[in-house]
Amino acid sequence: MNEPGHEQQSAPGKPGEVETTGHVWDGDLREYNNPLPRWWLWSFYATVVFSLIYWLLYPAWPIAGTYTKGIAWINYEVEGESQRSHWNSRALLVRDMQTGDAAVRQREFLQVIAEADHDTVLSDTDMLAFVNSYARGIFGDFCAACHQTGGAGIIGLYPNLADDNWHWGGTIQAIEQTITRGRMGYMPPYRETFDDQQADAVAAYVLSLAGHEGGDPEQVSLGGSIFQGYEGGCYACHGREGLGLKSLGAPNLTNDIWQNIDVTGAPGHAERQALVRDLILRGVQREMPAFGDRLSPAEIRVLATYVHQLGGGL
Known part of the structure; x- marks a missing residue:
C-alpha cells in the first residue's frame, strides 16, 4: 500500500456529500471528517460532571500519606x-448491617426463633433454612478454626461435632449451655x-469395654479391678x-468412639493398647471458651440448633 498523500481538504458541495480531511491512500481512499454524534458528546460531558461531583463527595485523591476524605x-x-464519619465503604457496610432491609428482616427472624421452642424450630422448614444460612456464618467465624468447617474436629485436640457422641450432652439445650458457658x-x-x-x-480393660479383642485375659481382669477399685477410681467418672457421665464430661468408653487418640487407626492391638496407656498416664486437660459474652442469646440458639443438626444426640 502506498504512503498516505495529501490533497486539499474538501467541504461538502452536494447534498449527501461528506467533508474530507485531505488524507488520501492509494489515490482513492479518503478520510472523511464525520462529526461525533451529539448524544455521545453530551454523554462525555455528563461523565466529566459526574467525576467532579464524585471527587467532592467521596474519598478520591491520594495526597502524601493520606487521601481526600470528601464532604x-x-x-x-x-x-x-452513635458514630459519624466521612463516607467510606466500611462505614456503609456497618450501617447497612444495622439498618438495611435485609438486616431488619434478619433480626426479626432471629427474634422469632429465639422465642420459639426447639421442636417448632426443627419442624419448620423456613426456620431451619434460616438457621442453616445464618449459623453457618457464625460457625465459620467462631467455631471452624477448632472444629473444622464441617464440624469433624481434630482427634486429640478438638471434638468431632458431626457424630452422635457428646461428652456433655447433645441436646439443643445442652449445646446451648456449652456454647454459653x-x-x-x-x-x-x-x-x-x-x-x-x-x-x-487398665488400658487393656478399657479396650475390652469398647469391644476390642486380643487382650491378655489376666491383664484385662487386673485392669478391671483397678478401674473399679479404690486404686484407680475410674468408675467415679466413667x-x-x-x-460415662455427662455432668462431668466423662466420655462413654463402650462405644468405640475415641476423641483424644486415634485408636481405630492403629495397626494392631498392641499399638492400640499403647495409645490408651499413654493417654491414661498423661491425662487430659482441654478447654472450650465461653461465648455468652460474644454472642446474643438468639445467636446462641441458632448456632446450637445448627450444631445439633451436624450430629446432635442425647
Missing part, C-alpha cells in the same frame, strides 16, 4: 453509641499413680459400666 458523611452505631475437659494424669504394668492393665 459526604455517614452515621452508624458501635456498641449502641464453655467447657473444661479434664482427666487427671496417672503417671504418679500407676506403674507401667498397672497402666497397661461409671461402673464405663458409660
Whole structure:
C-alpha cells in the first residue's frame, strides 16, 4: 500500500456529500471528517460532571500519606453509641448491617426463633433454612478454626461435632449451655499413680469395654479391678459400666468412639493398647471458651440448633 498523500481538504458541495480531511491512500481512499454524534458528546460531558461531583463527595485523591476524605458523611452505631464519619465503604457496610432491609428482616427472624421452642424450630422448614444460612456464618467465624468447617474436629485436640457422641450432652439445650458457658475437659494424669504394668492393665480393660479383642485375659481382669477399685477410681467418672457421665464430661468408653487418640487407626492391638496407656498416664486437660459474652442469646440458639443438626444426640 502506498504512503498516505495529501490533497486539499474538501467541504461538502452536494447534498449527501461528506467533508474530507485531505488524507488520501492509494489515490482513492479518503478520510472523511464525520462529526461525533451529539448524544455521545453530551454523554462525555455528563461523565466529566459526574467525576467532579464524585471527587467532592467521596474519598478520591491520594495526597502524601493520606487521601481526600470528601464532604459526604455517614452515621452508624458501635456498641449502641452513635458514630459519624466521612463516607467510606466500611462505614456503609456497618450501617447497612444495622439498618438495611435485609438486616431488619434478619433480626426479626432471629427474634422469632429465639422465642420459639426447639421442636417448632426443627419442624419448620423456613426456620431451619434460616438457621442453616445464618449459623453457618457464625460457625465459620467462631467455631471452624477448632472444629473444622464441617464440624469433624481434630482427634486429640478438638471434638468431632458431626457424630452422635457428646461428652456433655447433645441436646439443643445442652449445646446451648456449652456454647454459653464453655467447657473444661479434664482427666487427671496417672503417671504418679500407676506403674507401667498397672497402666497397661487398665488400658487393656478399657479396650475390652469398647469391644476390642486380643487382650491378655489376666491383664484385662487386673485392669478391671483397678478401674473399679479404690486404686484407680475410674468408675467415679466413667461409671461402673464405663458409660460415662455427662455432668462431668466423662466420655462413654463402650462405644468405640475415641476423641483424644486415634485408636481405630492403629495397626494392631498392641499399638492400640499403647495409645490408651499413654493417654491414661498423661491425662487430659482441654478447654472450650465461653461465648455468652460474644454472642446474643438468639445467636446462641441458632448456632446450637445448627450444631445439633451436624450430629446432635442425647
